[in-house]
Amino acid sequence: MDFLSSLSTELRHIEADGLLRRRRVLECATSVRVVEDGREYLSFCSNDYLGLAGHPALVEALQHAAAQYGVGAGASHLVSGHGAAHHELETALAAFTGQPAALLFSTGYMANLAIVTALVGRDDEIFADKLNHASLNDAALLSRARFTRYPHLDLAALEQRLAASQARRKLVVTDAVFSMDGDIAPVPELLMLCERYDALLLLDDAHGFGVLGSGGRGVLEYFGVTSERIVYMATLGKAAGVFGAFVAGSATLVDYLLQRARPYIYTTAMPPSLAAVLSASLRLIDGEAWRRERLQALATTLKQGLNLRRWRLMPSTTPIQPVIIGGNDAVLAVSEALRQRGIWVPAIRPPTVPKGEARLRISLSAAHGLEDVALLAATLNELEKI
Numbered sequence: 001m002d003f004l005s006s007l008s009t010e011l012r013h014i015e016a017d018g019l020l021r022r023r024r025v026l027e028c029a030t031s032v033r034v035v036e037d038g039r040e041y042l043s044f045c046s047n048d049y050l051g052l053a054g055h056p057a058l059v060e061a062l063q064h065a066a067a068q069y070g071v072g073a074g075a076s077h078l079v080s081g082h083g084a085a086h087h088e089l090e091t092a093l094a095a096f097t098g099q100p101a102a103l104l105f106s107t108g109y110m111a112n113l114a115i116v117t118a119l120v121g122r123d124d125e126i127f128a129d130k131l132n133h134a135s136l137n138d139a140a141l142l143s144r145a146r147f148t149r150y151p152h153l154d155l156a157a158l159e160q161r162l163a164a165s166q167a168r169r170k171l172v173v174t175d176a177v178f179s180m181d182g183d184i185a186p187v188p189e190l191l192m193l194c195e196r197y198d199a200l201l202l203l204d205d206a207h208g209f210g211v212l213g214s215g216g217r218g219v220l221e222y223f224g225v226t227s228e229r230i231v232y233m234a235t236l237g238k239a240a241g242v243f244g245a246f247v248a249g250s251a252t253l254v255d256y257l258l259q260r261a262r263p264y265i266y267t268t269a270m271p272p273s274l275a276a277v278l279s280a281s282l283r284l285i286d287g288e289a290w291r292r293e294r295l296q297a298l299a300t301t302l303k304q305g306l307n308l309r310r311w312r313l314m315p316s317t318t319p320i321q322p323v324i325i326g327g328n329d330a331v332l333a334v335s336e337a338l339r340q341r342g343i344w345v346p347a348i349r350p351p352t353v354p355k356g357e358a359r360l361r362i363s364l365s366a367a368h369g370l371e372d373v374a375l376l377a378a379t380l381n382e383l384e385k386i
């Protein structure tokens, strides 16, 4: 069995490089206190930025919705799986993001595959930030469009490539908040370039939706921009605390995706009960601004508490607060030492981040207390000295 033995050889190489990934089995998890093997950890791992994933009102909404709609949609949206709960959620998402229309997906990964493969093909070109999420890169490959990547946030390099392009359609694709760095894409400048070169701008706001802007409407509210050229995409499994994703934009865009986006057409619709919970979650995002204010206070506490020499907290104004450690083994050792002290922060290694920039990815949640973050900072200060 050469095939299978080649797989085990590769697995051994992954382990030897310090890159083997393991899943932890959690017995009980809210966003910030998790129990594994009977031991409780203070967690800084979750993307549940607003602390909504365990919110009692949402748990109750799910119970009600399951009683009303059952547990499965039973078909794809274009057959008979599109129910009142989905429809209401799409309408609410469009209104919340200030866009004419919205279309719901089961995951952000699928939404990105759907959007990119529907909008561009062989005669077209995609211009992508080097640090974009893997789903956007996979989508680009699947689309068969020319795939041109530009250095992270380098607008001059992007403009050069746009100017040189002979493509029929041009699509600029970027994370709005970069998932491993926590920095924010310069949307107004990107939009100007898209106007100059007749491109569309796909913004993946997985980490900005619910978090950025005083109303939590995401990166467009943060910058105060809107444009028909923008294809706005966000996920609902992070700040919204549930599951799913959506795209919002012009009515033409959404009509077109409905006809052409294969990962939309050929898949079962999200369970309607989840759609109903998401509508409730959206009301909490809208109504509870204190959750965003708490996130700001937590980030400030972290910055003020850390006193690092060799390691480096990256500049970030979002709940993603990475600390660069450097090597793969070093970051694993720090992550393990934190765990021994009851604190769980994930170690992020290549290929997710560039070689030599392995890091702790601290993610903050409105469910954290200021004292939780102060404890993390003090523990990191102490570990750096060892």
Ligand SMILES: *Cc1c(COP(=O)(O)O)cnc(C)c1O
Pocket: 106, 107, 108, 109, 110, 112, 133, 135, 175, 179, 204, 206, 207, 235, 236, 237, 244, 245
């Ligand atoms: C998490 C994430 C996705 C994928 O969303 P899922 O709903 O988890 O599939 C896409 N893009 C970015 C930037 C993400 O962080």
